[in-house]
Amino acid sequence: MKRNGNRMGMNRRKKSANLLYHILMILLSIIMVYPFLWSALSSFKPVSELYVGSPLNFLPQNPTMENFNRLFEILPFGKMLFNSIFLSVVIPIGMIIVSSFTAYALARLDFKGRNIIFILFIAVMMVPSHVTTIPNYKTIIELKLINSYWALFLTSVFTAANSFNIFFFRQYFLTIPKDLENAAVIDGCSRFRVFIQIIMPNSKPAIATTAILSFRSVWNQFLFPMLVISDYDRLPITVGLKYLKEWEPNWAVLLAGSSLSIIPIVIVYLIFQKYFLQSNLSSGFGGT
Amino acid sequence: MIRTKRKKLSLKANEALLGWFFVLPALIGFSIFTFGAIIRSLYYSLTDWDLLTDPKFVGLKNFINIFTSDKYFFRYMGNTLFFVITLVPIVLALSLLLAVLVNKKSKGFSSKIYRVILFLPSITSTVAVSMVWMWILNPDMGLVNNLFAIFGLEGPAWLNDPSWAKPALVIMRVWQMCGYYMIMFLTGLQTIPDSLYEAAEIDGANKVQSFFSITIPMLANTTFAVVIMLVIEAFNMFESVFIMTSGGPLGSTSTMMYYIYEKSFIEYRMGYASALAWIFFIIIFVITLIQYKFRNERGGE
Numbered sequence: 001m002k003r004n005g006n007r008m009g010m011n012r013r014k015k016s017a018n019l020l021y022h023i024l025m026i027l028l029s030i031i032m033v034y035p036f037l038w039s040a041l042s043s044f045k046p047v048s049e050l051y052v053g054s055p056l057n058f059l060p061q062n063p064t065m066e067n068f069n070r071l072f073e074i075l076p077f078g079k080m081l082f083n084s085i086f087l088s089v090v091i092p093i094g095m096i097i098v099s100s101f102t103a104y105a106l107a108r109l110d111f112k113g114r115n116i117i118f119i120l121f122i123a124v125m126m127v128p129s130h131v132t133t134i135p136n137y138k139t140i141i142e143l144k145l146i147n148s149y150w151a152l153f154l155t156s157v158f159t160a161a162n163s164f165n166i167f168f169f170r171q172y173f174l175t176i177p178k179d180l181e182n183a184a185v186i187d188g189c190s191r192f193r194v195f196i197q198i199i200m201p202n203s204k205p206a207i208a209t210t211a212i213l214s215f216r217s218v219w220n221q222f223l224f225p226m227l228v229i230s231d232y233d234r235l236p237i238t239v240g241l242k243y244l245k246e247w248e249p250n251w252a253v254l255l256a257g258s259s260l261s262i263i264p265i266v267i268v269y270l271i272f273q274k275y276f277l278q279s280n281l282s283s284g285f286g287g288t
Numbered sequence: 289m290i291r292t293k294r295k296k297l298s299l300k301a302n303e304a305l306l307g308w309f310f311v312l313p314a315l316i317g318f319s320i321f322t323f324g325a326i327i328r329s330l331y332y333s334l335t336d337w338d339l340l341t342d343p344k345f346v347g348l349k350n351f352i353n354i355f356t357s358d359k360y361f362f363r364y365m366g367n368t369l370f371f372v373i374t375l376v377p378i379v380l381a382l383s384l385l386l387a388v389l390v391n392k393k394s395k396g397f398s399s400k401i402y403r404v405i406l407f408l409p410s411i412t413s414t415v416a417v418s419m420v421w422m423w424i425l426n427p428d429m430g431l432v433n434n435l436f437a438i439f440g441l442e443g444p445a446w447l448n449d450p451s452w453a454k455p456a457l458v459i460m461r462v463w464q465m466c467g468y469y470m471i472m473f474l475t476g477l478q479t480i481p482d483s484l485y486e487a488a489e490i491d492g493a494n495k496v497q498s499f500f501s502i503t504i505p506m507l508a509n510t511t512f513a514v515v516i517m518l519v520i521e522a523f524n525m526f527e528s529v530f531i532m533t534s535g536g537p538l539g540s541t542s543t544m545m546y547y548i549y550e551k552s553f554i555e556y557r558m559g560y561a562s563a564l565a566w567i568f569f570i571i572i573f574v575i576t577l578i579q580y581k582f583r584n585e586r587g588g589e
Binding site for chain 2: 021022024025028029031032033034035036038039042050051052098099101102104105106109110111112114117120121124126127128130131132133134135136138139154155157158159160162163166191192216219220222223227238241242245251254255257258261262265266269270273276277
């Protein structure tokens, strides 16, 4: 009887601890989500309503589309959103193609100078982008690529962000058993085909990780696009927001613009959250 | 025998050729946009250059000026260090705490949802998030001060107040950065075998004791990686400053990254900015090196 009572007490304590845990977690979740939800909902509020900024005033009383209308009037925001999506799909593809080819050679093909090249690629991972921004801006001018997406493509594919991908792919390729490709090589399969048909299909997790990290970094690019793209129709949305902030004093419109730029990536994130949450797993520091 | 040897040789030559063929695109591209850029930047740092005319070689003049007559350099370096010293420990502690909290019931559906939500701020662009937070921190109409008002408190002017602008930026960055490092810690946590905790429990250790005697030591490698990345990220604070304060009020939030941007793309003093960039890079590099050394002395890998 006594023992039973003891157990019941423990159960109750466990239950209340559990409840406390969920209350804490829900509170934290609200802190993380509230700014997004609140700004998304606020973009449907008329200005007068927004400026009564009580946190309790959550839902729009008189929902309106006027903020979005104004937004598209000032800047081609729809086009900018499309540009951002286009760039964050195309540039990561380029990054992955270049880095995986390079990494395969560095991991599996034997040639003179391989180690030096590998060390060179890895060493520049340390060099921050602010060192290369000025010379690359000059190079882009010299190549007459101002206002061209090539400027963004080349400076993403051939800089430190992608040398991380090279490193990451190389480490991954080294874990693929050699027997797999040796068998194919003996059968007379060319190395090129081995890479395309055996190595790449066996590297899906590495591709997913580099794709997601690259997508995230391109989507967030700000300074370099701001410097090299001057045509409003060609700007990515992050830079568009900067101009919006300079020109528009109405905060309801600014929040509409911010929300519009946040929502697509949140949708991508929710669909692929499994990969996002794994993508930092082995961030190049030896796993653990 | 000879034929197979020759075949082997040609295979080897083939492989070398293919190797070069595979690395060549990256090698050419990196030679222009990374290796070449680094060398050019080093050269520019020794010049006076306004981007329009040719760079004029001035030797170490930029470096000497930075250390002897640039009062902003030390001031903005101080601001940057403030952000590093506040952000690194706060984000480190909070992200570890969050990781432990969402790891608690790893298999549960609810903890999976919590993970997805807590990671959310770190995927959105700093520019967009900065805009939202500017409004949240608005002194009169913002969310935070209105929340204070409910409890009868008067909030500060946040981004408009020279002494509150820095903490305001720290709050926003902590909110944004925690989720990312939480996931890194979570990965580390999941490599710790349950049997260790079970053994500790049998030995009578409570949760707090096993946290300090098992979790923390077992996470040494992860913690090291997190600190290295966190320090670099904190040093490189730029976009939030650019959008939220433009370095103000009265230069109280200007970071080194923002200063380099100002010197280069507003004042067009490219040589001076390049020198700043190199000094800043060397500072971060040395600090990273010290961290590695510190860890090696304490018996890490």
